Amino acid sequence: MEFTETNELGKVKKVDPLGVTDLRIRGMWHIENPHKIFSYLNKVDLNAKFQVLCLMKTEKFNSFPKEDKKALQTLNKENYKFEDAQIKNPNNPAQLLDCKLITFKVF
Numbered sequence: 752m753e754f755t756e757t758n759e760l761g762k763v764k765k766v767d768p769l770g771v772t773d774l775r776i777r778g779m780w781h782i783e784n785p786h787k788i789f790s791y792l793n794k795v796d797l798n799a800k801f802q803v804l805c806l807m808k809t810e811k812f813n814s815f816p817k818e819d820k821k822a823l824q825t826l827n828k829e830n831y832k833f834e835d836a837q838i839k840n841p842n843n844p845a846q847l848l849d850c851k852l853i854t855f856k857v858f
């Protein structure tokens with residue numbers, strides 16, 4: 752076996768008897784389900800057959816073309832909702848980030 756310098760957590764060369772296999776050691780990340788992360792928004796409707804939630808920072812929404820923003824804000828459908836929300840800043844949960852929440856449901 753040969754240990755090799757790498758930007759990953761580690762790399763070992765020639766781990767098999769023929770010396771043709773390398774092992775790359777990497778970190779594996781896991782993130783919670785968004786429904787759990789943003790459960791404090793309490794927007795999941797268990798009575799809906801289908802539901803789509805779109806959450807984006809207000810800063811991102813404001814970067815859209817004016818006509819697209821207006822179309823999203825003024826769409827008048829029974830199962831569609833556009834609203835302001837605040838979420839916890841992932842870098843500092845004591846701070847809140849301004850967001851837009853778009854919800855569409857099918858019953």
